[in-house]
Amino acid sequence: MFRKLLLFFISVLVTISILFTIVEQVSENVLQETLQSTSLKQLKYSLQEMEQTLKQLEVLTVLLSNDSSIKSYGNSKDFSPYLNSLLLRKIIEEKLLTQSYANIVQSNISIYWPRLDEVLSSLNHSPKKVYNKEQWSTLPKFKWFISRENGFELRYILVAPYLIVPELKSVNYTIETSLTVNFLKNVLRSVEAAGNGSSFFYNPSFEPIYADKLNESVFQKVKDLYATGRFSNGELNHQTITIDNESYLLQAVSSTSLDWSLVQYIPLDDYLKPLNLTKKISRASLIFLILIGSFMYLILYRNIKRPITYLVRKLEALGSGKYESRVHLRVNNEFDYLFDRFNDMASRIQILIEDVYEEKLRSKEAIYKQLQSQINPHFLYNCLFYIVSMAKKNPDAVTAMAQNLAYYYRFITKNNSYEIPLSEELKLITSYLSVQTLRNPNLHYHIDVEELLKQALIPPLILQPIVENSVVHGIDNKLGSGIITIKGATLEGVHYIVVEDDGYGLTPTQMQNLSSQLENKYRDNEIGCGLWNIHQRMQHRYDHTSGLTFEVSTLGGLKVTLSWKCIEGKVQD
Incomplete structure (x- = not known):
């Protein structure tokens, strides 16, 4: 009976252990899946917000390119009095300044007339600093790109009239909208403000752009993954990496406006701390249950199993002909009375058997x-x-x-x-x-x-x-x-x-x-x-x-x- 009880107790403990393990694993999987889903949604949402901002700036740039004063300014010095040309210039500067402040993000709008070799800017930049005629033809047109000329700068160049392969001598004017790198850093800060780890912009040809700090080990791992082709069109979903015994959830979303990827890395250990604490509590509870069960089994063994086994051995000895067999064990419970009755019975049987024998x-x-x-x-x-x-x-x-x-x-x-x-x-x-x-x-x-x-x-x-x-x-x-x-x-x-x-x-x-x-x-x-x-x-x-x-x-x-x-x-x- 006690062997069956022990087997039952062990089977219950094994079942509970298996259930605890399954629950812990399921909880960890659910938490990771939830973290992956929410962080990816936040990542895509922030990138979508950035894309919408850039699209709005593109639209405003196109609208500005159709302004009549900008179109006529290129020929104002040939056909208009010089005073009218200065007045027109002043009007354009006010429009640029107004539109620059009206944008949802602070940007610099510059207009360049190649024939006049003149630049008007919302920030009054020097023409020579804004444009390098030798590099102008190599710069991307009608798309956003990041330039290193004035540090990291996000730029969009529109050419009028529209030419597939524009040449500077054929262009009436160009309008450029530029953003400082702080715009991208603010996007990264908005991602990190959601509490889902850290992030940075990555392009193999440039240094990474990050808000405040960057984990160099994670960045090196991203470079290795990109080099081995693990990025699919600049995107990476649910990649778990381990660096210095720490696990990170790595995700990347590619920007449609830029040739850059928004990469996010989340230290899983920080997010799994509550679950790990729950695991420790569960295991401690299981160990406590094992100790309590072992203690109870020891009590049952000492007070029931051992006396019964001892009495059975004495009965077997009595049955095998050892009529002098007696019980000398004392357990200080009801078994003592049973042992005394057994000794009385054995004594009477011995006397009877000896007489018969x-x-x-x-x-x-x-x-x-x-x-x-x-x-x-x-x-x-x-x-x-x-x-x-x-x-x-x-x-x-x-x-x-x-x-x-x-x-x-x-x-x-x-x-x-x-x-x-x-x-x-x-x-x-x-x-x-x-x-x-x-x-x-x-x-x-x-x-x-x-x-x-x-x-x-x-x-x-x-x-x-x-x-x-x-x-x-x-x-x-x-x-x-x-x-x-x-x-x-x-x-x-x-x-x-x-x-x-x-x-x-x-x-x-x-x-x-x-x-x-x-x-x-x-x-x-x-x-x-x-x-x-x-x-x-x-x-x-x-x-x-x-x-x-x-x-x-x-x-x-x-x-x-x-x-x-x-x-x-x-x-x-």
């Missing part, structure tokens, strides 16, 4: 003693029956059997134990087979048991009935037989003793029935006492995997295998 051991021991006491009379009966049957036929066999019987009971009486070394059992078998060879000279036997296995402790008379069955029911019932082999070894922690003969043997069906009858808790009258007693004693003494198994022997008779698990300490000292 002791009773079971006593019952098992009683059954084992009963089986052991059952085999002793059986062995005695067989020996006495053999003595009676051989009394007249072979007195030596009777003597040997009596000695064998006396040796066995003297050993049992002396040790008074329910287990004897396998070596003693093998001595008894050797004596028994020696006696049988006196009765049957064709009987031959071979015993091959590992020395270490001979030290293992086994119940008395555990092999003798098997060997006796091989002689009586196997070899005696088949003419020409007489071979018995006894082998013993330990493999993978299990002791094996195999008894084989070349006697009559059993069919597979008989072996299967015999194996089934051995598993019965109570002996069937159809089966002899010896084999059933051996099998039951082995299972009571060791476990259900111990006992007898039957196979067809390679010698032709029956192969009986006695097996039991190797138990540490079950060897002769």
Whole structure:
């Protein structure tokens, strides 16, 4: 449950983190898009205002070119008295001055008559300073351009009459409207007054025009972008650049009246400060949430998860048979009461299990003693029956059997134990087979048991009935037989003793029935006492995997295998 709770908590935190990241990214994108849109609109609006101003000045210049007094002044000295010429000049000067002040921006209007080589200006400039006859023909006509003659100056020249390729000798007069560079700087200040970064006018052939200050790094980046063709017709939309770990939004709009671009650069970090502050607050909130969640999980783990896990381990230990298992943990909450009840329950279960276990051991021991006491009379009966049957036929066999019987009971009486070394059992078998060879000279036997296995402790008379069955029911019932082999070894922690003969043997069906009858808790009258007693004693003494198994022997008779698990300490000292 707590693992699921932890996974749920982690999934919630991950989801919140992803949502925070998405919201932050969307907010940043929206803010940048809004900034791009508004700044570009402001940039275009300011440039449009400048274009309209220049268009108005163009219109006023054209209207002025159609003034009759200006047209007639060029010929006034040829046809009019000199006094009238001076009066006409005065009228033109007043018109120029009036129109100059009437314009929406302060401008200088100059009229030049090439034939008279005379200039009238609203600012009374010297003719030689205003016009350079050698450069005049190279200057652009009927369009605005920026000249370096008197510093940066914005100029518009109109020629009358209109000529596609005007020559100075063919021109009656020219009218020029000029603006100082302050006009462009005021345009830049109006852009910057909107609060959208800084701006400057850029033309690759000139130095940049800026209002108050210029970021040289940004200007150099603009030059590089222009050189690499990133400007499209002098315009650039939404270009983000990074200089000295600072990001700038770069935009440029081309002027239709001038061959210049109005470039604006906005430091994004300044505009994203509120959003960055929001990001920091969001991340701090997320970290705080993680800390609070971790603290709550730690409290739940300490006061609920750990006690439950500890109690489950104790329950598992109790279920696995460790009845002495007790709870010693104290958490100073309701679990202490549960732990006390568990300890009481475990104590009662331990007492009950110990009583039942002791009773079971006593019952098992009683059954084992009963089986052991059952085999002793059986062995005695067989020996006495053999003595009676051989009394007249072979007195030596009777003597040997009596000695064998006396040796066995003297050993049992002396040790008074329910287990004897396998070596003693093998001595008894050797004596028994020696006696049988006196009765049957064709009987031959071979015993091959590992020395270490001979030290293992086994119940008395555990092999003798098997060997006796091989002689009586196997070899005696088949003419020409007489071979018995006894082998013993330990493999993978299990002791094996195999008894084989070349006697009559059993069919597979008989072996299967015999194996089934051995598993019965109570002996069937159809089966002899010896084999059933051996099998039951082995299972009571060791476990259900111990006992007898039957196979067809390679010698032709029956192969009986006695097996039991190797138990540490079950060897002769």
